[in-house]
Amino acid sequence: GENVEQHPSTLSVQEGDSAVIKCTYSDSASNYFPWYKQELGKRPQLIIDIRSNVGEKKDQRIAVTLNKTAKHFSLHITETQPEDSAVYFCAANKAAGNKLTFGGGTRVLVKP
Amino acid sequence: NAGVTQTPKFQVLKTGQSMTLQCAQDMNHEYMSWYRQDPGMGLRLIHYSVGAGITDQGEVPNGYNVSRSTTEDFPLRLLSAAPSQTSVYFCASSYLDHSYEQYFGPGTRLTVT
Numbered sequence: 001g002e003n004v005e006q007h008p009s010t011l012s013v014q015e016g017d018s019a020v021i022k023c024t025y026s027d028s029a030s031n032y033f034p035w036y037k038q039e040l041g042k043r044p045q046l047i048i049d050i051r052s053n054v055g056e057k058k059d060q061r062i063a064v065t066l067n068k069t070a071k072h073f074s075l076h077i078t079e080t081q082p083e084d085s086a087v088y089f090c091a092a093n094k095a096a097g098n099k100l101t102f103g104g105g106t107r108v109l110v111k112p
Numbered sequence: 113n114a115g116v117t118q119t120p121k122f123q124v125l126k127t128g129q130s131m132t133l134q135c136a137q138d139m140n141h142e143y144m145s146w147y148r149q150d151p152g153m154g155l156r157l158i159h160y161s162v163g164a165g166i167t168d169q170g171e172v173p174n175g176y177n178v179s180r181s182t183t184e185d186f187p188l189r190l191l192s193a194a195p196s197q198t199s200v201y202f203c204a205s206s207y208l209d210h211s212y213e214q215y216f217g218p219g220t221r222l223t224v225t
Contacts, residue, residue: 006154032212034212034213034214042218043202043216043217043218043219044155044202044216045216046213046214046215049212049213089154089155093212098143098145098160098162098206098208098212098214099145099157099160099170100145100155100157100212100214101157101171102147102154102155102156103154104153104154105152105153105154
């Protein structure tokens with residue numbers, strides 16, 4: 001089945017610096033790659049997603065890149081702020097359907 | 113438009129007890145799913161449904177049953193709770209064909225003693 005690996009598991013950055021989280025997936029049929037942010041005690045919230053027909057997508061300070069050949073995708077957060085501190089999860093859909101397989105999560109701490 | 117709702121928010125069970133976690137959505141989503149999230153870990157798919165009357169197993173289905181009698185509701189049943197089922201349970205829903213974006217409920221924190 002689909003396997004999604006996420007690195008690093010924890011990431012500490014200085015406010016204003018950039019943060020990068022990387023994920024790899026195994027199912028070559030995957031065509032949808034969302035990123036979720038989860039604050040402590042809250043539900044996961046979608047922050048950005050990318051489909052396999054594009055290589056990059058940006059939304060203000062957040063961007064995602066996708067390399068289908070290498071089967072990896074990355075989340076980039078620029079000009080980090082304390083409110084970016086949270087756990088971030090990547091995911092990939094299985095067999096181009098709705099089922100999502102999640103990575104293990106990255107705990108991001110932005111130090112003021 | 114309430115989105116995805118879950119009840120209860122918290123529950124404590126004794127080993128061997130049974131209970132049902134409720135999930136409902138008002139967005140007319142065909143796809144609904146249940147995940148469990150253990151401390152410091154990602155979300156693992158328990159069961160999912162692509163429409164009323166259709167359910168299937170995810171990665172970790174053992175110990176759980178589901179049914180989907182309506183588009184709106186997707187309850188998760190624990191038949192005989194075990195300490196290994198202590199976790200936070202999230203329900204999620206999405207459209208089936210033209211958007212994969214999944215909306216999550218607020219979660220149910222379950223402790224089995």
